[in-house]
Amino acid sequence: MNKNKLFRNLFIILVYIFLFLPIIILILYSFNDSKMNIIFTHFTLRWYQELIHNQELLNAFSNTLIIAITSTAISTVIGTISAVGLFKYKFPGKNLINGLIYIPIVIPEIVLGISLLSVYTLSKLELGIGTILLSHIAFSIPYVITSVRSTLNPMTSQIEEAAYDLGASKLKTFWYVTLPMIFPGVVSGAALAFTLSLDDVVISYFTAGPGSNTLPLKIYSMIKTGITPDVNALSSIILLITIVVLTVATIYQTKTIQKREMAK
Amino acid sequence: MLEVKNLKKSFGDKKVLKGIDLTINRGDIIGIIGPSGCGKSTFLRCLNLLEKPDSGEVILEGDNLVDNKDLERIRRKIGMVFQQFNLFENMTVLDNITLAPTLLKVMKKGKAEKEADKLLDKVDLKDKKNNYPEELSGGQKQRVAIARSLMMKPEIMLFDEPTSALDPEMIGEVTNLMRQLAKEGMTMVIVSHEINFIKNFCTRVVFMSDGVIQEEGTSEDIFMNPKNSKLKNFLSKINNI
């Protein structure tokens, strides 16, 4: 019995170390005075200062953010509308389309990257931020559709009928009744799209033009020349932002749940 | 006030309604009975165009609802109460009731809330105003749904098995509310399997089977002196339970 407990705790601790040790090391080394990520010499904020002057890295970071935010916004709108349309309407070939949606999710990224590249070359689109953005929108849409679809069920349509009966138009019903119901799916779809875009390397690699650079591409190319500690600093900042956003989201969620509990 | 003329509706090649004619006068309380799957719900849903008829007319106070551009405005005059309540789950009871009138600019927010208070008092749910539907019992949910319909001041109310999803001890609170509405002169069309409720409550009863109205008449005609053989058969089955 006690032995079991011991093993269980040990196991949990090991899993956590496995998950978090790399992240902790990264944060530690962002404050390390040595240029090498091997031994910790002194505490310093030097890399954070250097980061502010590393125009290339900051440019790549702002490109990444712009692409992630724009592609998330566009793919969430298109994906949500598609999911609702696919759920509601009957049309020939519906099952086929429903099945095809999974293909971009399951095929290897590298294949998707190559096919997107050939489309852009064939249609003589100039490679750059624009094509990266298009590609990110394309691979995000299926994720949004799948996420939103999971919140749609026969009850959703029945509740919409109540709104129609009260005299609401289709548009008003969608905006005030359907959207609030499926909102959790929309949010998780958007979050998925955002994270996928933020750290995408493979597809961006194929569809980026000369001179256009995203942060993951930049870091990837630095592997050859050696990663400088200011990348650690930047990563730590991104991590901090992520943690803050997550905390705010969690607090918001528990608050709304508490509010509901209070109403009882 | 509501006239249905030669209403037909099929799903694929399955003919569900094969030509229904019915005239409903102000103050009528019409009960629709019939075997399961005979098209009662479909008929009711055609009355407010939730289901689009293949042919025929649905005329409410002179306006034909079929292919009417003004359908949304006319629908406000028809209140529908569903078996599964269909409340807006992510809104409080008060928001459920005030959403439609404020959104459709029938009332200002303040007026709508006052009106909602009155109605919640009427359906005896004043203390549940700020609760969410998931915190209510079935009977309470259905009373909220009725209050939500009443907010739009409907001329006629359609009930599709309003008590079928309720525990037996809650049926009374909903039927009592319906009785109260009837006293106030509301015109109602009710589909229900609660045969005794239909028998005692409705001024006219319609028996549907095989996509047509087989017989219609007063409650007495239908239950005491049935003429149609299918109706006789239907009633004998019910009485055997």
Ligand SMILES: Nc1ncnc2c1ncn2[C@@H]1O[C@H](COP(=O)(O)OP(=O)(O)OP(=O)(O)O)[C@@H](O)[C@H]1O
């Ligand atoms: N959207 C639909 N698509 C296809 N068939 C349908 C649809 N709605 C109803 N039907 C069919 O039409 C017939 C009539 O259905 P309806 O729901 O009107 O019957 P009902 O009399 O209300 O039955 P119940 O007493 O069980 O509620 C049934 O055979 C049903 O399967």
Ligand SMILES: [Mg+2]
């Ligand atoms: Mg039915």
